[in-house]
Amino acid sequence: MLERLGVSAAAEAVYWAMLEHPMWDVDELVANLDIPETAVHDALSALADNALILPSRNRPGTLRAVSPQIGLIALLDRAEQQTIAQQAEIQAARTSILARAASHDTSREREEIVRLEGLDAVRDRLAEHARTASESCLTLTTGRAIPAAVIETGKTLSRMALSRGVTIRHIYQESILRDADSLRYAEWMATQGEQCRIVPEAPLRMTLIDRRFALIPIEPRSGRGALEIRSSRLVSALCLLFDMMWEKGRPLASRRAGEGNELTDQAVAILRLLRRGRTDEAIGRQLGLSERTVRRTVSDLMKRLNAESRFQAGVEAALRGWI
Incomplete structure (x- = not known):
């Protein structure tokens, strides 16, 4: 239990034993815990370093275990401070990396439409967005079925974004959900926290990131790649289209009412x-x-x-x- 706080299993066993049996000495700890004497001495040193044991005033020359309310709470406070510091370092590193990446690719920042050639480039860009999106990911999916490779990629990237608190909304064209694998994927994603709706027909496939970037295929079903749109006016128009279709769509759960x-x-x-x-x-x-x-x-x-x-x-x- 205390290993996450930097206390080994042996040290933890010694600590609880000293709390329950304050009169035990090293020999009794060795005998009752069935661990080597050297391990007990190492555990006592570690406990002292963590201020979980202190010299006893009542019995000079011996050690006593500090109460959990004092010793363990202090460990928790220290661990929380370390976590906060690590999070601050990670956030600073993220900011630095994003700034460096932006300066490294200034041409793309200047362009309003960037051509992503091939599926690998599209997947890499989607993975980047999944790691950097801060608010939302909106997807409109059309066609007759979602390819298996796209399903696997979608699961990984969506979970990554959802774990960071990003809102995911997905509109599926009705024809897609007639495919068993695609339907299972949509239902599974709904259990993970994706908000999804269904529309009878959809004009195009697209993904909108933070309402700032849009990815649309260069040619439907061609696999040639995608266009990343950065023009605020174009992206706003696509967001408006998505919002209108979202309002007209129906929740995935209601699909069963139309079956049979x-x-x-x-x-x-x-x-x-x-x-x-x-x-x-x-x-x-x-x-x-x-x-x-x-x-x-x-x-x-x-x-x-x-x-x-x-x-x-x-x-x-x-x-x-x-x-």
């Missing part, structure tokens, strides 16, 4: 066209269905969605994650 609807592909296609305001005739023509079939399907969907209009049915279906 057993919609056919035909019903899903009709709902998507309804949301775009298409007429029954136009929907039938586009999907190769009779107008009567479309009308019957729309009527059934409106009842299930408790919608008063065709357009409302499309919107409600999107909000529920049916499409």
Whole structure:
């Protein structure tokens, strides 16, 4: 218990024994603790250095154990002061390193858009942000599935940021969570403290750091790298887009409410066209269905969605994650 305070296990055993048996001498400590005499003498020296034992006034020539309320609290105070000093040194080192890094890469600081070539450069930059972000990390993920390598990297970097008190918000496009591995990842991240929501459709992938930097892919699904945007105006616009989508999204926990609807592909296609305001005739023509079939399907969907209009049915279906 006291090893974290700089007291060895042997010294701790001697200390507690002296507290419980103040009349024991070295021979009795050796016999009862079953440790060598040299180890007892070393323990007494260590305890004296930590002011946990003092010469006894009642029994001159002997040592006594200081009460835990005095001796151990003093050790705790010293350990806390050392921790505070170490934290101050670490913070000073962090400030110095960041300043040195910034001066070393002045060209990037001046540029409003920096091109990160290749996935390694992107991962390195994200790792740097995970270590230096001070407030938030906002991510918008699109596509059909999150690659396994991205999942592993995301877990590591997100935990790193979360452990430092950084707020993480993640918006997932609904299609991604149809992939089992991606869904497990999203649910696991939610247990770690990530705030996440789902939207039916998303325009692009991006990550926003402290609302000061934005990373977006150079080309979707190309793996060519990313653009790091530092222009305050551009970043502000992307933050506004994220905030609007966050407000329209629904929590991950509500996704289960949209499962089990057993919609056919035909019903899903009709709902998507309804949301775009298409007429029954136009929907039938586009999907190769009779107008009567479309009308019957729309009527059934409106009842299930408790919608008063065709357009409302499309919107409600999107909000529920049916499409």
